[in-house]
Amino acid sequence: MKKLASKILLLLLLLAVEYAGLEAVARALYPEASLRLAAKDVLLAQRAETIEVLLMGNSHAARGIDPADLSRPAFNLAFPATDLYNCRHLLARVVDRLPRLRTIIVNLSDHSFAFDAATQTPALVYQFWEVYRIPPRSSSLVTPLRYAQYLSRFWLVRGTFLKDFIRHGLRRRPPRDPILAVETLHDDGFRTTSLSLPPAVMRQHAAKRVTRHIEFGTDESARERNRDYLRDFLTLAAEHRLDVVIVTLPLSTSYRELYPRELSSQFDDDLHQVLADLPDVRYLDFGSTPGLTNDDFKDADHLNGRGAAKVTRLLDVALFGDSELE
Amino acid sequence: MLFNSAEFALFLPCVLAAFFATPARWRWLILLAASYFFYGSWNVYYLTLILATTGVTYVASRAIAAAPNLGRRRGWLIGAVVVNLGILFAFKYFNFFSASFAAGCGLFGGDNRPLLLHVALPVGISFYTFQALGHAVDVYRGDAEPEKRFGIFALFVAFFPQLVAGPIERSSRLLPQLKKAVTFDYRQASDGLKLIAWGLFKKVVIADRLAVYVNGVYGDASGAGGAQLLIATYFFAFQILCDFSGYTDIAIGVAQMFGVKLTQNFHRPYFAQSTPEFWRRWHVTLSTWFRDYLYIPLGGNRVSRSRWLFNIVIVFLLSGLWHGANWTFAAWGLWHGAAVAVSVLTLARREKVATALGLSRLPRWSAAWRMVFTFHWVVFGWVLFRASSIGEGWLIFRKIFAGEWTGSVTAGVVGRFDFLLAVALIAALLVIEAVRSRVRLRQWVAAQSWWLRWAIYFCGATAILLLGVFEKVEFIYFQF
Numbered sequence: 001m002k003k004l005a006s007k008i009l010l011l012l013l014l015l016a017v018e019y020a021g022l023e024a025v026a027r028a029l030y031p032e033a034s035l036r037l038a039a040k041d042v043l044l045a046q047r048a049e050t051i052e053v054l055l056m057g058n059s060h061a062a063r064g065i066d067p068a069d070l071s072r073p074a075f076n077l078a079f080p081a082t083d084l085y086n087c088r089h090l091l092a093r094v095v096d097r098l099p100r101l102r103t104i105i106v107n108l109s110d111h112s113f114a115f116d117a118a119t120q121t122p123a124l125v126y127q128f129w130e131v132y133r134i135p136p137r138s139s140s141l142v143t144p145l146r147y148a149q150y151l152s153r154f155w156l157v158r159g160t161f162l163k164d165f166i167r168h169g170l171r172r173r174p175p176r177d178p179i180l181a182v183e184t185l186h187d188d189g190f191r192t193t194s195l196s197l198p199p200a201v202m203r204q205h206a207a208k209r210v211t212r213h214i215e216f217g218t219d220e221s222a223r224e225r226n227r228d229y230l231r232d233f234l235t236l237a238a239e240h241r242l243d244v245v246i247v248t249l250p251l252s253t254s255y256r257e258l259y260p261r262e263l264s265s266q267f268d269d270d271l272h273q274v275l276a277d278l279p280d281v282r283y284l285d286f287g288s289t290p291g292l293t294n295d296d297f298k299d300a301d302h303l304n305g306r307g308a309a310k311v312t313r314l315l316d317v318a319l320f321g322d323s324e325l326e
Numbered sequence: 327m328l329f330n331s332a333e334f335a336l337f338l339p340c341v342l343a344a345f346f347a348t349p350a351r352w353r354w355l356i357l358l359a360a361s362y363f364f365y366g367s368w369n370v371y372y373l374t375l376i377l378a379t380t381g382v383t384y385v386a387s388r389a390i391a392a393a394p395n396l397g398r399r400r401g402w403l404i405g406a407v408v409v410n411l412g413i414l415f416a417f418k419y420f421n422f423f424s425a426s427f428a429a430g431c432g433l434f435g436g437d438n439r440p441l442l443l444h445v446a447l448p449v450g451i452s453f454y455t456f457q458a459l460g461h462a463v464d465v466y467r468g469d470a471e472p473e474k475r476f477g478i479f480a481l482f483v484a485f486f487p488q489l490v491a492g493p494i495e496r497s498s499r500l501l502p503q504l505k506k507a508v509t510f511d512y513r514q515a516s517d518g519l520k521l522i523a524w525g526l527f528k529k530v531v532i533a534d535r536l537a538v539y540v541n542g543v544y545g546d547a548s549g550a551g552g553a554q555l556l557i558a559t560y561f562f563a564f565q566i567l568c569d570f571s572g573y574t575d576i577a578i579g580v581a582q583m584f585g586v587k588l589t590q591n592f593h594r595p596y597f598a599q600s601t602p603e604f605w606r607r608w609h610v611t612l613s614t615w616f617r618d619y620l621y622i623p624l625g626g627n628r629v630s631r632s633r634w635l636f637n638i639v640i641v642f643l644l645s646g647l648w649h650g651a652n653w654t655f656a657a658w659g660l661w662h663g664a665a666v667a668v669s670v671l672t673l674a675r676r677e678k679v680a681t682a683l684g685l686s687r688l689p690r691w692s693a694a695w696r697m698v699f700t701f702h703w704v705v706f707g708w709v710l711f712r713a714s715s716i717g718e719g720w721l722i723f724r725k726i727f728a729g730e731w732t733g734s735v736t737a738g739v740v741g742r743f744d745f746l747l748a749v750a751l752i753a754a755l756l757v758i759e760a761v762r763s764r765v766r767l768r769q770w771v772a773a774q775s776w777w778l779r780w781a782i783y784f785c786g787a788t789a790i791l792l793l794g795v796f797e798k799v800e801f802i803y804f805q806f
Binding site: 004011014015018019145158160161200203 | 332346510512515516519542543545546549550551732734739741743744780783784787788791792793
């Protein structure tokens, strides 16, 4: 048994050396991903003194609301896979850093009340810990091994590492996803692209996304917890005398056709339960904004730069239209 | 706990070390505890189901052996069958039949609201239920002795390497191995590790890579074109082969490290030259289970021709339903049942035609044609297996055969590189399988010089690292 164990250890040692080499190559090939929450936090710190409007929420808001089209100084702190738990804690972490903050715009998606980021995308959850020390909601799902994988650049880009290495050799290149590669992170935290998908690919993507979102489930206890997190979020904002505006953002036609109506109704019920006791909180539904086409979407459920500009202008009129006249 | 998880990579060496560090007479206890821990990591409450199956079958088997007459023996056997299949029915089939019954009532204007049990399907319930039931029947027939020690019998039902997806072992083969005092055998353990590595390669590099395309296309069958669906169907054929045979290789390799030899479940099934032969090569332990415990008791082929055909069709229908509670699986079973029935019915005529056409003088071409035809019959059968409903299966057939071939072959689901890589991996698998029919690869590797062996191991591990999909994708057969 010792003989076998020593041979296995030797092989593992060789693989560890190889992994270190791959890690070094990956770090040389891929620049520090501007996709990270840390990148947004740096930008937030630079603008902290001027920000009056803070945009929060998940990837729909991260790509769907452009602070540049708002008539007040704004910053987009929305981030992919931000669930209501992280949203609430994120507000607590940043609110005291923004002295001029007056308004918070937070987006909710149809799956927001069923979503627990820790069960779906631990790699993203780690970022909330790394940058803001927000502990994972479910510690059992976040293991040291997964955290180690997250820290490894090679592991993060492993899906396309070989392809990129074959195609480009050792030249540095932008992040792996072709759409992400052309996305730009602006100084105001907005990440955007001008790309859109052909109709057939859009349908495929919609099916994939809807399936994924349905998998979040309908568990009542999970929804109850998320409703409580939203209540906490709104209470915290009220304590800081901040106006909160909840928005839902447009989805592509392909996505809307596939998404089950009963889940949309469930979302409405959950939201109304929370807002019933909070008449001061405004809710703006841009889910069925007219005049948007496939060309306004980056993919099935995210706006691209063009779509974001259209929706943000509507949002600006709805929020600040009167003050502009004054 | 999945075989392709970091948890299992920690679990296995710990159990192995504890097993060999324990005195031989107590080792079964380590394996039993490990097996229950392994199963409990999915759902600890469902351990009660395994315990119920174990307890009922243990008591019934002992009672069958001790019964003074045939009537009593039969009574105990029927009791074991009813309880075991009752558990299986309640957890796996009740909702399906209830929903189907309600839908039927709805057609005639009745109440179409089904009575549903809100329970999750226990992992591997069909496997361990059939293994336990097989033991009771063997004891009834006098083919096996009832196990006296409850702990050993519990280990027979729950032995973790094959607990959740087989191979379905016979007690006469597995029980003696579980009782045997095992000493660590370097060669056997090393061979087991190689098998584990090969199984892991098939699972994470081939099956899970193909799954990305298959899931993407089948996930939106109505939006996909015929060409994409055809390719996805071919891909699924290799995905399910690599998924299931990969699991089996890992199971056999793990068991081998504990000194237990499990039954081979796959013998290059896509090289079969007829559907009956395919079933002698695919999921062998299930096919032989149905043969020995259902087909032969029904009379097998020693009955009238019409009854023989009925026996074939009913066995395949039930075999299909064994895989899942959905009409798609029943249709898949009938698809194969029909092929086997037609195959045996037309055998003599086909041989006459082949002789008349002179094909018997071209045995290689004839064999190649039979292989290609059988392969495609099996591949199109997978459409029914993979589709979520009969309607979707029909839609896919229509799109493939009606020439609705639109859209790019990558379907926007994967990039061109990943698509070509998937095709290359299938080609590599076929070459390896073809070589394996002539050369025993593991023995060949073992006979090479140390540096070549190490180069092969290192390259294999690197391939898994670079090309593997590590998203914790469950093995397809776990749901059965």
